[in-house]
Amino acid sequence: MPDPDVPKGLVLFPPGTPPAHRRRRLVFFMIWVVTAAALVWPLYPLFGGDAFPLVLGLPWSLAWLVGWLAVIFGASVWLYRSEDR
């Protein structure tokens, strides 16, 4: 029989992790999931797939990706700063 002490489900945080730390990481994870979704079907074709308008000279379809790169960068900076105190 499996060891009854071993949890069956996922253990996302080590025991004793402060709630604020958990909350921030979960918020970041949600941003990451939304970003990933924005890069593929169906969100990318719905909102980001067109050639025009040009943004800073780049086609909308490319500017869309650069925008999400900026989102991930911003979110990572926020998470890092909040954890690096």
Added chain:
Amino acid sequence: MDTWLTTVLICGAYLLVTLLMGVLPGRRVTSSVAGYVAADRTMNVVVLYFVLGASVFSSFAFLGGPGWAYSRGAAAFYILAYGVVGMVPLYFLGPRVRRLGARFGFVTQAELLAHRYGSRALSAVLAVLSVVVFIPYLTLQMKGAGYILEVISGDRIPAWAGALAAYGVVLVYVWTSGVLGVGWTNTFQGLFMLVIAWFLGLYLPHTLYGGVGAMFEQLAAAGHEAMLRAPGLDAAGQPWSWGGFSSAVVVSALGLSMWPHLFMKSYAARSERDLRLTIVLYPTFQLFLVPILLIGFAGILAFPGVAPADTIVPFLLTQIDLSPVLVGLVCAGTLAASMSTGDAILHAAASIGVRDGVRPFLTRAPDDHTERRWIRGLVLGIGAVAYYFAVASDVSIVALLLGSYGGVAQIFPLMVAAFYWPRATGAGALAGLVAGIGVNTLFLLAPAWRPLPLHEGVYGLAANVAVLVLVSLATRPAPPETLAAYTGRLEPAPVAPGEARS
């Protein structure tokens, strides 16, 4: 002086600087395996940033990326898209990996998984997988280096000699300095690549069309608007399917952080803080794909019909009126892209071959010096094999390399389960990995059998996760003390950074 000679001399100067930067740091690490493979765990943010960036972007980014943009338009955006989210998992996994490495003396990816799952077979499978995907990867880098030198010298330097010169340099500094040679040269090469890419990517649209926006407006006006709409065109010039684009992004994003030569740099970090900050800053490197893609777009109207499309960069260089010094610098930038990836792969392949393929199966572990000697020997061996394929064989390796992303992505479920699912077992991990690689390879070789036209890695991942879960639930979990190290709160080891551990 002849134009070609100026160009070649600049490339030669670049190679010389790289050689010096690679050989000198070898004196700064201990002569242990931890020194050779993980730099005694002392890499700071600056070096890590460039190692990560320059290792990801290879001669494929410099030659293939513009080639894709030139022939398939927005399809090339996929290489930008997967990098947006692909490095993030390492923010969460990396610090834990580093801590475990310092505690248990790991220097490779497979050592960690073999320990967590209590499975030597897993270590062997991962060693074989790594070497199988690394050799074509390295071969491609060598071909890129030989090719660029051949073109810019006007066929005076044959590809075999160019590849030999560039990779002779790589071999010397990887042999001498191990990962620290990779680190220092990548810092130089990475910086070089960034400057060259931004310069060329902004200069070409400006000089050929009067600006980046003007270039895209003229492209659309000339009837190329379909190339600017995501997801661009497929290899045959027809609109690419969203399923194909999306699944390629997903598989590559999951695979990116799992590439063994990138993943194992977690061990080399000086601290968890340095490692996290490196991952945070990574998008600033990733952004240089934008000018890289602009280079390809710049060729479409000005120079139609260049084939194969991968040759668009050297073609542009020989066609536009650029000073020979600048052409030389751009060529050196392309060499930098090739070598900064090739060195990391060569180093990782040899380290993994010995640490994961040989060491666990010996009855008596070799001493540190013997092991380092073996790794160096394998550096030579793998370099020679890749060089043979690069100059003497016509096997289509591009397809092999593109296919290998699906294989590498199969490590992802095992890695996530190692840290977040205590119930995952050794039997489950091994069965999941083998099933994933098997299904991936099957659909790679027989694309017509795919139920939907998605990337083969998606099917591999589905099989992988299903088998991992089912077999794990049917077998005994790892001992609690092992699990505690992976899912519990493991305090940082009390040893100062830089101190070698056995």
